[in-house]
Amino acid sequence: MLKKRIIPCLDIKDGRVVKGVQFLELKDAGNPVELASFYSKNGADELVFLDISATLEKRKTLAEMVTQLSKEINIPFTVGGGIQSVDDARLLLQSGADKVSINSAAVLNPELITQISDAFGSQSLVVAIDIKKVENDWFVFIKGGTESTGILAIDWAKKVEKLGAGELLITSMNNDGSKNGFALEITNEISKAVSIPVIASGGAGNSQHFIDLFTKTEVSAGLAASIFHFNEVPISELKNILKTQNIPIR
Amino acid sequence: MIAIVKYNAGNITSVKNAIERLGYSCIVTDDETILKLAEKVIFPGVGEASSAMNYLKEKGLDEVIKNLKQPVLGICLGQQLMCQFSEEGNTECLGIFEATVKKFEPKLKVPHMGWNNISKLNSELYNGISADENFYFVHSFYAEISEETTAVCDYIVPFSASMQKDNFYATQFHPEKSSSVGERLLLNFLKL
Numbered sequence: 001m002l003k004k005r006i007i008p009c010l011d012i013k014d015g016r017v018v019k020g021v022q023f024l025e026l027k028d029a030g031n032p033v034e035l036a037s038f039y040s041k042n043g044a045d046e047l048v049f050l051d052i053s054a055t056l057e058k059r060k061t062l063a064e065m066v067t068q069l070s071k072e073i074n075i076p077f078t079v080g081g082g083i084q085s086v087d088d089a090r091l092l093l094q095s096g097a098d099k100v101s102i103n104s105a106a107v108l109n110p111e112l113i114t115q116i117s118d119a120f121g122s123q124s125l126v127v128a129i130d131i132k133k134v135e136n137d138w139f140v141f142i143k144g145g146t147e148s149t150g151i152l153a154i155d156w157a158k159k160v161e162k163l164g165a166g167e168l169l170i171t172s173m174n175n176d177g178s179k180n181g182f183a184l185e186i187t188n189e190i191s192k193a194v195s196i197p198v199i200a201s202g203g204a205g206n207s208q209h210f211i212d213l214f215t216k217t218e219v220s221a222g223l224a225a226s227i228f229h230f231n232e233v234p235i236s237e238l239k240n241i242l243k244t245q246n247i248p249i250r
Numbered sequence: 251m252i253a254i255v256k257y258n259a260g261n262i263t264s265v266k267n268a269i270e271r272l273g274y275s276c277i278v279t280d281d282e283t284i285l286k287l288a289e290k291v292i293f294p295g296v297g298e299a300s301s302a303m304n305y306l307k308e309k310g311l312d313e314v315i316k317n318l319k320q321p322v323l324g325i326c327l328g329q330q331l332m333c334q335f336s337e338e339g340n341t342e343c344l345g346i347f348e349a350t351v352k353k354f355e356p357k358l359k360v361p362h363m364g365w366n367n368i369s370k371l372n373s374e375l376y377n378g379i380s381a382d383e384n385f386y387f388v389h390s391f392y393a394e395i396s397e398e399t400t401a402v403c404d405y406i407v408p409f410s411a412s413m414q415k416d417n418f419y420a421t422q423f424h425p426e427k428s429s430s431v432g433e434r435l436l437l438n439f440l441k442l
Binding site: 005070195 | 386429
């Protein structure tokens with residue numbers, strides 16, 4: 001049986017791991033290669049690296065980090081942040097990333113989804129979608145959650161699937177940093193609307209939140225950052241708890 | 251020397267890194283002579299079947315791979331290309347294995363992405379690997395069960411998680427991405 005995946009997310013700035021609380025305050029939480037290898041030894045199923053400093057001059061540094069990561073870790077990892085073109089994606093994939101993730105760039109230039117997917121296969125492309133509830137509807141936000149696009153989350157999810165995305169990473173801005181649990185309903189709704197795997201992100205604060213995610217929704221994976229970085233919920237412990245709930249876990 | 255077949259399918263870097271982590275040196279090459287002389291050959295692959303086969307044919311690598319005598323390990327698309335025919339782009343493949351490669355009916359999420367357990371393990375590649383271990387898969391097409399099947403994975407339908415015929419070995423999953431259990435499998439292959 002296919003297992004539900006637990007994915008620590010490492011936000012990278014200037015080569016260090018940081019975690020934004022509601023994306024505004026940043027805390028230093030360690031060296032990316034060390035942390036990655038720690039997580040992979042402790043049962044992480046996959047890793048996601050988001051470079052929040054990604055500017056032109058930083059991109060080469062990011063590729064070097066990816067090269068180091070690929071040498072050290074033996075589980076799949078995704079790299080995102082500042083990817084604007086097929087060439088940007090190629091550099092990271094050739095450096096050893098298994099998948100790249102695009103967010104704002106996909107909204108601003110939807111063709112990029114098809115271009116990357118055609119060049120490297122849909123399995124290499126994760127489209128990250130930041131969503132926020134405004135009154136009764138969930139909308140897509142870009143640029144780190146600062147700018148509304150006016151596009152409904154469900155519509156965008158269906159569109160990116162059609163354009164060639166291999167997977168979706170859905171982050172609820174309302175939940176992110178709250179540690180009050182994932183946005184279960186909308187994430188499940190999105191997952192049901194598409195046939196590609198969906199990763200839920202934003203709001204994980206304890207193991208019950210992962211139990212809820214995997215028993216109340218059909219999503220494929222749960223992503224979290226600070227609870228893992230500060231060892232509030234060790235991954236191996238979390239996975240044992242999930243197993244006792246008969247959730248399929250590696 | 252371990253040779254990794256260089257062609258237009260990624261992610262070859264991960265395979266190379268995994269081999270080197272295990273203490274073996276390897277070369278990524280499309281040179282016929284080096285491939286023929288290598289102790290072991292790894293045929294990796296992530297990508298689309300018809301463009302990969304076209305590329306192999308252009309370079310004459312299709313004949314080279316089919317006629318290799320040393321142990322060869324196909325990974326992911328590599329396994330699919332070692333079969334007879336793939337529904338992906340209606341592609342005539344290398345024909346090393348008799349199985350046909352089909353597209354998953356989207357009854358569950360496709361691609362089949364993530365960790366899954368395999369059963370009916372029947373190959374020396376699984377020495378020291380227990381039946382309940384999980385491997386990392388990412389694919390939308392699968393090789394049917396055939397006489398060459400050496401392990402079965404069940405996702406939407408039971409399919410060939412791995413295959414073997416003479417000196418040709420193949421896995422649908424990515425051993426290079428399957429943590430320590432994947433490294434064990436690679437090591438078993440490298441020690442053949």
